[in-house]
Amino acid sequence: MIGSRLTPPITETSTWPSTAFTVPDLAGFLGLDGLGLTATGQRITPEQALVECRLEALEEDAFCRVCGAQGDPVGTVSRHLAHVPLGWRPTHLLVRLRRWRCQGCGRVWRQDASRAAVKRAxxxxxxxxWAMRAVGVEFMSVSRVAAALGVSWHTEGDAVLERAKNTLLKAPGRLEGVEVIGVDEHIWRHTRKGDRYVTVIIDLTPVRDRSGSSRLLDMVEGRSKQVLKQWLQERDEAWRGRIEVVAMDGFTGFKTAAAEALPDAAEVMDPYPRGCPGGGQAG
Structure with a gap:
């Protein structure tokens, strides 16, 4: 009989103790608690999940930061934010923000949502x-990540680029141990608008010491003596004093900038510093 072939229902009880479970918490499941948000409602469709939220704290935002007087509530405004997708379904947040008008100076402001998102993000x-990890670690395409988030290609790409820049450039110890650098230019824009070139600065110390591969230190828009010189001068004197070798191509602007900003460093002529676009050998 067909019925005899069916898998019998599972009647065994779970081995998980009841103390291992807590009350279902949508905010905790979505990671909203780390953003200072509380979920108040949801609207789930096959195409998208929309979660209504509010900020947890009210008291700290209810007083004017200019004169210190208490504010009167004057309604709410909403921010629509893309959040980490669940099950590859775009998940968006509709954040309701309270507004106040100062009783003293008349200033109007809204709740501070900086824990949840950058201003105007x-x-x-x-x-x-999540998007930065998906692109940089999981090697997903920008278009696929944008589709998962339910935003445009440019919105997602700009957000990842800005977050990556802030993460990398502000990383403690990013410039520690650098003694050999490589400098080269790279064409990154193929339109008539804007500068076509960026100046690429690479740490070649591991290559010289045969301890590893080169690593990117920075990319600065433009290609000129002033661009490289300004970047070098923005580093402190102790860091510049530790630079022993600068590998570069025959561009006079780079050579002059290195000579003026790093007078004690040896200049090595290398048309393709290893790690820079072109991938040659560092002398």
Whole structure:
């Protein structure tokens, strides 16, 4: 009989103790608690999940930061933010923000949502972190990540680029141990608008010491003596004093900038410093 072939129902009880479970918490499941948000409602469709939220704290925002007087509530405004997708379904947040008018100076302001998202951003901080990992670690395409978030290609790409720049450039110890650098230019824009070139600065110390591969230190828009010189002068004197070798191509602007900003460093002529676009050998 057909019925005899069916798998019998599972009647065994779970081995998980009841103390291992807590009350279902949508905010905790979505990671909203880390953003200072509380979920108040949801609207789930096959195409998208929309979660209504509010900020947890009210008291700290209810007083004017200019004169210190208490504010009167004057309604709410909403921010629409893309959040970390669940099940590859775009998950967006509709954040309701309270507004106040100062009783003293008349200033109007809204709740501070900086824990949830950067000002004027379209993605939550958690979504930016997820997207940066998806692109940089999981090697997903920008278009695929944008589709998962339910935003445009440019919105997602700009957010990832800005978050990556802030993460990398502000990383403690990013410039520690650098003694050999490589400098080269690279064409990154193929339109008539804007500068076509960026100046690429590479740490070649591991290559010289045969301890590893080169690593990117920075990319600065433009290609000129002033661009490289300004970047070098923005580093402190102790860091510049540790630079022993600068590998570069025959561009006079780079050579002059290195000579003026790093007078004690040896200049090595190398048309393709290893790690820079072109991938040659560092002398």
């Amino acid at each position: 379209r993605l939550t901080l958690a979504a930016e972190q």
